[in-house]
Amino acid sequence: MLNYAVKRLLLAVAIVSVAMLLLFTMIYLIPGDPAAVALGPRATEAMREALIVKMGLDQPVWVQFWNFFTRAWMGDLGREVLSERPVAQVVMENLPFTMALIAGGMTWSVALGIPLGCWAAVKRGSWADRLVGVLSVAVIAVPSFVIAIYALLIFAVALRWLPAIGAGEPGNPGDQITHLILPSLAVGLGWVGYIARMVRASMLEVLEAQHIRTARAFGLPDAMITYRYALTIAILPTITLLGVGIGQMLSSAVFAEIVFARPGVGKLVYDAILTRNYPLVSGAVLVTTVLFVLLNLAADLLIGALDPRVRSKL
Amino acid sequence: MTVLAVSDLNVHFTTGAGELHALRDVSFDVSENRVVGVVGESGCGKSTLINAILNLLADNGRISSGSIEFSGQELTGLSRRQMRELRGPGIATVFQDPMGALNPVLPIGRQMRNIQYRSGQAKSEKDMRSLEALKRVRLPDPEAVLARYPHEFSGGMKQRIAIAMAVMMEPDLLIADEPTTALDATLEVAMIELLKDLQRQIGCSVLFISHHLGVVAELCDDVVVMYAGEVVERGSTREVFKNPGHPYSLKLLECDPARQTARRRDLPTIPGELPDLNHRPTGCIFAPRCPHRGKECADAPPDRQLDESHIVRCIRAGAV
Ligand SMILES: Nc1ncnc2c1ncn2[C@@H]1O[C@H](COP(=O)(O)OP(=O)(O)O)[C@@H](O)[C@H]1O
Ligand SMILES: [Mg+2]
Numbered sequence: 001m002l003n004y005a006v007k008r009l010l011l012a013v014a015i016v017s018v019a020m021l022l023l024f025t026m027i028y029l030i031p032g033d034p035a036a037v038a039l040g041p042r043a044t045e046a047m048r049e050a051l052i053v054k055m056g057l058d059q060p061v062w063v064q065f066w067n068f069f070t071r072a073w074m075g076d077l078g079r080e081v082l083s084e085r086p087v088a089q090v091v092m093e094n095l096p097f098t099m100a101l102i103a104g105g106m107t108w109s110v111a112l113g114i115p116l117g118c119w120a121a122v123k124r125g126s127w128a129d130r131l132v133g134v135l136s137v138a139v140i141a142v143p144s145f146v147i148a149i150y151a152l153l154i155f156a157v158a159l160r161w162l163p164a165i166g167a168g169e170p171g172n173p174g175d176q177i178t179h180l181i182l183p184s185l186a187v188g189l190g191w192v193g194y195i196a197r198m199v200r201a202s203m204l205e206v207l208e209a210q211h212i213r214t215a216r217a218f219g220l221p222d223a224m225i226t227y228r229y230a231l232t233i234a235i236l237p238t239i240t241l242l243g244v245g246i247g248q249m250l251s252s253a254v255f256a257e258i259v260f261a262r263p264g265v266g267k268l269v270y271d272a273i274l275t276r277n278y279p280l281v282s283g284a285v286l287v288t289t290v291l292f293v294l295l296n297l298a299a300d301l302l303i304g305a306l307d308p309r310v311r312s313k314l
Numbered sequence: 315m316t317v318l319a320v321s322d323l324n325v326h327f328t329t330g331a332g333e334l335h336a337l338r339d340v341s342f343d344v345s346e347n348r349v350v351g352v353v354g355e356s357g358c359g360k361s362t363l364i365n366a367i368l369n370l371l372a373d374n375g376r377i378s379s380g381s382i383e384f385s386g387q388e389l390t391g392l393s394r395r396q397m398r399e400l401r402g403p404g405i406a407t408v409f410q411d412p413m414g415a416l417n418p419v420l421p422i423g424r425q426m427r428n429i430q431y432r433s434g435q436a437k438s439e440k441d442m443r444s445l446e447a448l449k450r451v452r453l454p455d456p457e458a459v460l461a462r463y464p465h466e467f468s469g470g471m472k473q474r475i476a477i478a479m480a481v482m483m484e485p486d487l488l489i490a491d492e493p494t495t496a497l498d499a500t501l502e503v504a505m506i507e508l509l510k511d512l513q514r515q516i517g518c519s520v521l522f523i524s525h526h527l528g529v530v531a532e533l534c535d536d537v538v539v540m541y542a543g544e545v546v547e548r549g550s551t552r553e554v555f556k557n558p559g560h561p562y563s564l565k566l567l568e569c570d571p572a573r574q575t576a577r578r579r580d581l582p583t584i585p586g587e588l589p590d591l592n593h594r595p596t597g598c599i600f601a602p603r604c605p606h607r608g609k610e611c612a613d614a615p616p617d618r619q620l621d622e623s624h625i626v627r628c629i630r631a632g633a634v
Contacts, residue, residue, distance in 0.1 A: 210414035216370055217409070218429040218479070219401035228428075232419050307419055308463040 004304050004311055012297045019289045020072055023282055024065050030278075077283035081276075087283035091265060095287065097167050098264040100176075101253050102295075104184025106242065109191030114235070116192070117199025121234075122226060124204060132200070136193035145255035148186035152259060155182055165261040183256040187249055191242075198241055202234040209233075236303055243299025246292050316383075317487050317519040318344040318367070323380035325359075325366050325543075335594045336362045336375070337543045341617075344487065344536075349513060349520040351534030351551070353527060353566070357588060359543040360523045361410070364489050367521075368407060369397045385486060402429060406485035410492040410523075412473035416464040423460030426479055447482035448475070450515070451508060470501045474508070481512050488513070491523045502526075506533050527566060531555055536623070539563050542589050542599045549624030559618070559626035561604045598628070606630060 035051040036043065052058055056067055071077070077087040120132040139147075156164035168176035206212065207230050215225050254266030261267075265284050272280040304311045325337040337359050344350045352360055365371045367382055369389065382389040384404065389397070401407075409415045417425055426444035427437065435443075441460065448456035451474040464472060473493060480488055490509065494502040506529055513520050524530050530537055530551065537554050539547040539562065547560040558564045565584050586603035589595060598604070601611040610629050618631035626632065 210409060210411055211417045213370060214407075214409060214415045214476070215417065217368055217401055217407040218483070219398040219403075220428060220431065221398070224428065224431070229417050229420070233417075309418055309465050312465065 078279045105187030108188030113192040113195025117196040120200045121203030140193035144252035148259040183260045187252045206230045243296045246295045315346045319383040324378045328374045348535045350536045351530035352538045354540030358540045405487045406480035406483040407489040447478040451478040489521045553624045559631045
C-alpha cells in the first residue's frame with residue numbers, strides 16, 4: 001500500500017509539473033506585451049522597461065520558466081497587477097468556498113446516486129428501475145447552470161425557503177450551510193444521474209459474479225449480499241468516475257458561483273478575466289489544477305484502500 | 315434413508331431463440347452417507363441440475379414440473395426465506411471455478427465468519443471454527459489464511475478454502491460441482507482423497523458432479539449418467555461400470571477409465587453433435603448418435619429397470 005501511495009504521489013507531482021509547463025507556454029505565447037497590457041495605454045517607455053525587468057521578462061525563456069516553476073512550487077504565484085497582493089494569498093482566501101461547494105456537490109451526488117443506483121439494480125426491470133433510469137438521464141441532460149437558475153428561482157425567490165445569494169455570514173456555520181444547499185445541489189445534481197447509472201450497471205455485473213452465487217449458496221441474508229458483498233465492489237468504478245468528474249464539477253462550480261454570487265475560485269477567475277488580471281487567472285488555474293490532481297489522488301488511494309487486488313498489483 | 319430425491323424434474327430457460335428444455339424428466343436419489351456421481355459432457359445440464367436443487371437458477375430459468383425432496387421436505391415452491399435457511403447447514407456447495415468463487419475484497423476470515431451468522435457465537439469462537447475447518451482441509455498456516463484475500467492463493471488452495479467453508483457447515487448434503495476440473499492432475503488426486511476423508515468424518519451425503527469417469531469410479535458409490543439434460547442411466551457405480559445398459563454409457567466406457575491419463579481426462583468424443591435443446595425431439599435424445607437405433611426409438615424411451623437400483627432410459631436396455 002505504501003509503495004502504491006508513493007507511486008501515485010510521484011505521478012501527481014509529475015502531472016502538476018507538466019500542467020505548469022503548459023500554463024507557462026500558454027502565457028508566453030499569448031500575443032502582446034504583458035508589461036504594456038499591465039500598465040495600460042498611458043505608460044511611458046521607461047515605466048514599461050522597469051516593469052519588464054521587475055517581471056523578469058528580459059531573461060531568456062528557460063530562465064523565466066525555471067523561475068516560474070520553482071517559485072510556484074514554493075507557493076509564490078506572483079502578484080496581482082493592480083493591488084500587488086500576492087496571487088497565492090488571494091486564491092487561498094477564495095479556495096475554501098469552492099472546496100465547500102464541491103464537497104457539498106459530492107455529498108448530494110453520492111448520498112442520492114448510490115442508493116438510487118443500488119435500488120434500481122436490486123429491483124431490475126421494475127417501475128422503480130425505470131423511474132431511476134429516466135430521472136438519471138434527465139438530470140444528466142440538463143446543464144448545471146440551468147439547474148442553478150431554476151433552483152434559485154424556485155427555492156429562493158418563489159418559495160423563500162433558502163437564501164438566494166452569497167456564502168453566508170462568516171463564522172456562522174449554520175448560515176453558511178443553508179447558503180450552500182442550493183449551489184451545491186446545482187453542482188451535484190447531474191452527478192446523481194451519472195452515479196446512479198454507474199452504480200446500477202456495476203451492481204448488475206457484480207450480482208452475476210460467481211462469488212455472489214457462493215454467498216447465496218451459503219444462505220447469507222440478501223441485505224448482507226447486496227451491501228457487503230456486492231456494493232463494496234460495485235462502488236469502485238464509481239469512485240474512479242468521481243475522481244475524473246472533479247474537473248467537470250469545478251466547471252459547474254464556476255456557474256454556480258456566478259449565479260449565486262458566491263465568493264470562490266470560479267468567481268475569482270471570471271472577474272479576473274473581465275479585468276484582464278492575468279497573473280491572477282494563471283495562479284487560480286494552477287491552484288485548481290493542483291486541487292484536481294489531489295482529489296484524483298485521493299480517489300485512487302481510496303480505491304487502493306478498498307480493493308486488495310489493486311493494492312497488491314501496484 | 316433418502317436425503318435427496320429428485321423425480322421427473324423439468325427445467326426450461328427462456329432464451330432469444332425460444333424455450334430451451336434444459337432438463338427433461340430427471341429422476342435420481344441420494345441416500346444417506348452415499349457419494350453419488352453425476353457424469354456427462356459439458357453442456358448436458360449438470361450445473362443446471364444443482365442450481366435447480368438450490369433454487370439458484372438464473373432469472374430466465376424455471377422448474378416447469380417435477381419434485382425435489384430434501385430430507386422429506388419438498389423444495390420446489392419453498393419461500394425464498396425457507397430456502398435460504400436450508401442453504402449452508404442443510405445443503406452446502408462447492409462450485410466449479412475456484413478462481414471466482416470467493417469474494418475478492420473481503421478477507422477469508424471475514425467470509426468464513428459471515429457464513430456462520432446463524433450460530434450466534436462470539437467472533438473469536440467463529441474464528442476458532444474457521445481455523446478448525448482450514449486445518450481439516452490441510453491448509454498450511456491457517457491463522458495467516460484468515461487475514462488474507464482470495465487473490466493471494468493459488469487455484470488449488472482456493473478450492474481447499476471453498477471446501478473448508480462447505481464442511482464447516484456440517485451439511486447433510488454436500489454438493490460439489492466439478493471441484494477438480496480447473497486443477498491439474500496431481501492436485502485432483504489429492505482433492506479426491508480429501509473429499510473422501512471429509513465425507514467419512516462428517517458423515518454427510520455427497521452429490522459429486524464431474525465429467526471425469528475415472529474420478530467417479532474412484533470416489534462414488536452410485537453414478538448418474540446424463541446426456542443432453544436427461545438421465546440416461548443410473549445405478550451403483552459397480553453395476554453401471556461392469557454392466558452398462560445404455561448405448562451412451564457403453565460409448566463412454568469403451569475407454570477404460572483406469573487408463574485415462576492426465577492428457578485424456580475428458581470424456582471420449584462420440585461422433586455427431588449434441589441435439590438442439592430449443593427443439594428437443596420427442597423420441598430418444600441419443601438416437602441420432604446411436605449405432606443401435608431403430609424405428610422404435612422415435613418414441614419416448616421408457617425407464618427400464620435392469621437391477622434393483624439400476625435404471626436405463628432405453629427401449630433396448632441391456633440388449634445391446
Ligand atoms: N441461463 C441460461 N439461459 C439459457 N440457457 C442456459 C442457461 N444456463 C444454462 N443453459 C443451457 O443449459 C444447458 C446446460 O448447461 P449447464 O447446466 O451449464 O451444463 P454443464 O454444467 O453440464 O456443463 C446448456 O445447453 C446451456 O446452454
Ligand atoms: Mg457446469
